[in-house]
Amino acid sequence: MADKKNKKRALDDEDEDPQHVPFKKRLKPDQSILKTLQTLTKSVQSDSSSSNSKTLTLSDLSLSSSCREVSDLDLSDVQSSIERLAIRAAFSILSNQGFAYDVPLRTSANQLYVPELDRIVLKDKTSSRPFASLSTVRKTTITARILQLVHQLCLKSIHVTKRDLFYTDVKLFQDQAQSDAVLDDVACMIGCTRSNLNVVAAEKGVVVGRLVFSDNGDMIDCTKMGMGGKAIPPNIDRVGDMTSDALFILLVEKDAAYMRLAEDRFYNRFPCIIVTAKGQPDVATRLFLRKMKMELKLPVLALVDSDPYGLKILSVYGCGSKNMSYDSANLTTPDIKWLGVRPSDLDKYKIPEQCRLPMSEQDIKTGKDLLEEDFVKKNPGWVEELSLMVKTKQKAEIQALSTFGFQYLSEVYLPLKLQEQDWL
Amino acid sequence: MADKKNKKRALDDEDEDPQHVPFKKRLKPDQSILKTLQTLTKSVQSDSSSSNSKTLTLSDLSLSSSCREVSDLDLSDVQSSIERLAIRAAFSILSNQGFAYDVPLRTSANQLYVPELDRIVLKDKTSSRPFASLSTVRKTTITARILQLVHQLCLKSIHVTKRDLFYTDVKLFQDQAQSDAVLDDVACMIGCTRSNLNVVAAEKGVVVGRLVFSDNGDMIDCTKMGMGGKAIPPNIDRVGDMTSDALFILLVEKDAAYMRLAEDRFYNRFPCIIVTAKGQPDVATRLFLRKMKMELKLPVLALVDSDPYGLKILSVYGCGSKNMSYDSANLTTPDIKWLGVRPSDLDKYKIPEQCRLPMSEQDIKTGKDLLEEDFVKKNPGWVEELSLMVKTKQKAEIQALSTFGFQYLSEVYLPLKLQEQDWL
Structure with missing residues (x-):
């Protein structure tokens, strides 16, 4: 019977789990936490205004192997590049030499992590893709077709998805992986970003909090987006005029944590912009995050699961994915802190x-x-944390904090993290 | 050589494929298409204002088997229901009889399609879930735990995801499918919707076009949401004040088609509200669509892939899914037209x-x-179309229309469909 009573008490106490009371008690008044954050924001802003390492580009470094990087091109530049490629092929055919495309290699052997830039870049090896060869005729045909389709997009100045592109010629492309891969080849050949080709990925991300921006000409106030937030637009080139009174950007891996923070309007207690790609970062969200960081000069704090994939996601935002390494300069957000x-x-x-x-x-x-990855090695704090994970063989999702109450994340964990400046 | 010339000409003509020119030519001026739509809208609005079959509820029908339906309950009603269940269990234990929950059966044998209502409902069989039985002790424990957690949500008046709920007791629930299933049981036991339990699914849907509504107190104008659109909020009970000058709601299966229509601002040419769940309909989008239909009294036209899953998606919006049949009255949107x-x-x-x-x-x-499904059988037009699909063994995605040009969907196909009132 005594045992039963204890069990009963344990259930009653659950709302006020004695294990986490000490953490709640350690919280200082919000005003003092805000001061800490202001210091952080100021240091980021002065960092980026002084001409330091952040303005480094590939050409500033004397690397042993030369590297290839794409730049942000206008639609008209993309159009004339494609026209030049077509004319070159035509001349080559007319002089009886057939034709071939020079395609930059995107394999990992041709990739390089540059610590000074803190991102993965592409080395400058290319391979020839001749039409008159059994092994490459199909890929060459696909390349020509994709170039033609992108040229149409340039003329019409509209955006389509990779899926639309695939559907213009199913019998040729066979499956979408093939047209997708050649699309990245084409961006490398032209030397522009994939977004410059006006081919965009389906949108996935949402943003809420202290941010005002324009989407295709409409002004959006993200403090007035209720709990659902604003869907991040698929085409970054129509996003602009960002203004904010936030002190930081909170990058959240999962939808559920995002929802908790949006419902509790966490951004009103600690002025911030909350953004999530709902899992794996998509290109639109990565471009949007970078744009916010660059224009608003705010620190970015990341809230991810405590598992290898959480760190991997953080690294894709920070240093880029291998698949898109040719465009790492435009897609990556430097200096993300692991909160x-x-x-x-x-x-x-x-x-x-x-x-x-x-x-x-x-x-x-x-x-x-x-x-073993360079971008982890260069941050001793990250190495220590990851080694601990591998040693203990334990992982946990952000939602694990719900065990102390559904609002523990927004009311205790995050405020305490901010107060203690506990990021790496 | 002649052959080569022909091939070349075919490529050049692609922008103006002669095959689809006749369709473009058949288009009347927008003003005349708009008149057609106004007639449709008016007929839907007069239908719903006269007391006809649309206002039928389960209790109006004298069905041979009695059915169970949940209603939209207040948070305080949910709270007191849970308290009554707990007190009943306590009394049963104190009178030395152990305790058991009576749980409505949600298997397909206990489901019924009601043609008069055009949706799937649950019959009223229940099964006993006793604590003192080896085969049910685990499920009974999970049920008690979920009831306790939902009770907490009622007290705090906050929303969480199914994932949050799972994470409050991973060792007990083992995997999320178990806590999810019991959550639906609990909604049935209490007789409320799953949303009434304040447990919401991750948001997926987006909306754009001629709609103004409030999300958690913020007024949202969906004509001013750029290309990204507004994310549909996960909790419908904080959505309200819907107004619109649209003539119809365009329900789109896929993200890519949605993007095309949003970029082209199709809703300005033909006043409409465009909504998509990006594939499988989620609960939030289904609730949102129903709310729009009920409050605005607009016709709903659906644009889905020409494959069995497209029709299946249409049927989930229209008649409900088997899994959530207990809540079909709140989740389904009657009278969706297959455009x-x-x-x-x-x-x-x-x-x-x-x-x-x-x-x-x-x-x-x-x-x-x-x-073989009743909801298909009752619409002869649908049967004919589906039989044709099965006979020809061919399917096509919405994106297949891109073959005539990326804007064929918004500039020719849809306007012509509307002009010809070509929906079933």
Whole structure:
């Protein structure tokens, strides 16, 4: 009977779990946390106004291997590039030499992590794609077709998705992976970003909080977007006029955490912009985040799951993905801070055993692989955290914090993190 | 050489494919198409104002088997229902009888399609879930835990996702499918909708066009949402004050088609509200669509892929999914018209062979199964279209229309469909 009573009490106490009361007590008044944040914001803004490493470009570095980077081109530049490629092919055919495209190699052997820039770039190897060869005739035909379709988009000045592009010639492309891959080749050949080709990915991301911007001419106030937030537009070139009184950008991996913060209007307590791609970062969200960081000069704090994929997602925002390394300058956001949930938080915040999950063999392998990556190695704090994860073989999602109450994330965990400047 | 010339000419003509010119020519001035639409809108509005079949509820019908339906309950009603369940369990335990929950059966044997209502409803069979039984002790424990968690949500008046709920007790729930299933059980037990439990799904849908509504107190004008559109809020109970000067709602299956219409501001040429769930309809988008239809009394025209899944998606919006049949009254939108892309459109609009895809064995099976469903059978036009699909064994995505030019959808196909009132 005594035992039963104890059990009963334990249930009653759940709302005020004694394990996390100490954390709540450690919270200082918001005003003092805001001062901490103001210092952070100011340091980021003075960093970017002085001409320091942030303005470094590839050409400033004397690298042993030369690298290729694309630039942000106008639609008319893209159009004339395609026309030049077509004329060159025509001349080559008329002089009885057939034709071939020179296509930049996008394999990992042709990629390089540049620590000074903190991103992955593409080296300058290319391969020839001749029409008159059994092994490349198909790919050459696809390349010519994609060039022609992108040329149409330039003339009409409209945006389409990769899926639209695929559907213009299903029998030739066979599956979308083939037209998608050649699309990236074409961007490299022209030397522009994929967005410059007016081919955009389906939108996934949402943004809410202290941000005003224009989308295709309409002014959007993201403090007035209710709980749903504003869908991040697929075409960054129609986004502009960003203004904000936020102190930082909070980059959130998951939809659920985003929703919690949006419903609690966290951005009113701590002025910030909250953004999420709902999982894997898509190109539109990466471009949008970079644009915010560059125009508003705000620190970016990331809230991801405590697992290898959380860190991987952080690295894609920060240093780029291998697949799109030719465009890393436009897609990556430098200097993202890892706020949480970090492997060391699991013990620090006393996340109960039952909310931690054992890492699978694959998880552990991914974690170990990440430890070998340059962008992790250059941040000793990250190495320490990741090593701890691999050692304990435990992972946890952001939602694990819900075990202390559904609003623990917005009312205790994040405010305390900010107060203690606990980011890496 | 003559052959080569012909090929060259074919490429040049592609922008003005002679095959689709006749369709462009058939288009009347927009003003005349708008008149057609006004007639449609008026007929829908007079239908819903007269007390006809639309206001039918389950209790109006004398069905042979009695049915169970949930109603839209206040948070305080949900709270007191849970308290009553807890007290009943406590009394039962104190009188030495252990305790059990009576849980409505949600299997397909307990489901019924009601043609008068045009939706799937749940019959009233329940099963007992006793704590003192090896086979049900786990599920009973999970049920008690979910009831307790939902009670917390009621007290705090906040929304969480199914994922948050799962994470409050990973070791008990083991995987999310288990807590999700019991969550639906709990909604049935209480007799409310899942949204009433303040547990919402991650948001997926977006809306753009001639609609103004409030989201959590913020007024949103969907004509001023640029190309990205407004993310549909996860919690419908904070959505209200809908006004619109649209003539119809255009329900779009896919993101790519939505993007095309948003970029071209199709809603300014033909006043409408454009909405998509980006594939499978989620609960938030279904609730939002229903709310629009009910409050604005507008016709709903659906643009889906010409494959069995397109029709299936249409049916989920229209008649509900089997999984959520207990809540079909709140989740379904009556009288959705199948605008396109319909199997007969493939030949009618001369979609070239290369843009059609062969149906897989699974596709054909799904198509044949759909032909047996009551909600298809009651619409002879749908039966005819679906039979044609199964017979020709061909499918096509909305994007297939891109073969005539990327803007063929917004500039020719849809206007012509509207002009000819070509919906079923």
